[in-house]
Amino acid sequence: MTARKVIIDCDPGTDDAIALFLALASPELDVALITAVGGNVGLDHTLRNARALVGLTGKPIPVVAGADRPLLGSFIPEPRVHGRNGIGGVTLPDGPPVTPGLGSDAIREVLRAAAPGEITLVGIGPATNLALAVASEPALLDRVAEIVLMTGAWAEGNVTPAAEFNAWNDPEALAIVLSCGRPITLATLELTAQALATPDWIAAQQGRGGACMEAAHTILASVPPSPRLGGRGTPQHDACAIAWLIAPELFTHRAVHAAVDLTRGPGRGRTVIDRWGKLPGPRNAALLETLDAPGFFALLARRIAALP
Ligand code: RIB
Ligand code: CA
Secondary structure, X not given: OOOEEEEEEEOOOHHHHHHHHHHXXXXXXXXXXXXXXXXXXXXXXXXXHHHHHHHHHOOOOOEEEOXXXXXXXXXXXXXXXXXXXXXXXXXXXXXXXXXXXXXHHHHHHHHHOOOOOOEEEEEOOOOHHHHHHHHHOHHHHHHEEEEEEEOOOOOOOOOOOOOOXXXXXXXXXXXXXXXXXXOEEEEOHHHHOOOEEOHHHHHHOOOOOOHHHHHHHHHHHOOOOOHHHOOOOEEOHHHHHHHHHHOHHHEEEXXXXXXXXXXXXXXXXXXXXXXXXXXXXXXXXXXXXXXXXHHHHHHHHHHHHOOO
């Protein structure tokens, strides 16, 4: 099996932390680069958290700082969910030094050295870095096999009634990525609502692995169950994007057209996802629809337990 070469753009972020552990624990993926973006919390924290998480795994993955604000407008974090430091107040040992440079430049450098269709981009935060990379050098897009995004919702949002947080944080960036012409796969809130880490499951992970599992357990235990989802558990949004690449058999999906509302009103950041072909025009994305949740959590537990 040839590992899929991926770049992960993230804003750790409690669920980003679990997604990064899953990615770095999985032989199906060859993580060439991790870029940090401002999102759940400021870039100073997301960058530190990304380095610390990679450091715990012992994997020599370059971590590069990206954008600290959206393309337009001001930066608005979400510390209510992820805590002031972005990982629930959990303190991790400092990770390896940041790799110098700018995230979007680092993404383009990896693409420039790649063969056609060799790289998969994974966006699990606001899409600013991905948009800057694809918009500034479109000629590199043929190196991109697929872009997997945890973003959006076809029903209710989580940061506003209309919008999911990543889409809302930088809707112009998402619009650029959605229209770039490469295959897009979307893990929206409706999919990630099926990936609820229950308090019992979280408790059962304690002591089941090394430092990474201990960190995952402590971080997960710091997040209260989501009131939006009936208080039954904590949605593992970002790990769904990674699991799609590792175990696609856990998912069903359908072709859709996806766009994002760029107005400045109450609908800003809403992803308008045409699931029934109501509108003319191309279907530019695959919408992940169902998840085998028991299979997902068995994979998650097994992989993270195997980390150092
Ligand atoms: O709406 C959920 C998304 O926003 C996740 O990626 C979470 O980490 C936050 O970035
Ligand atoms: Ca995230």
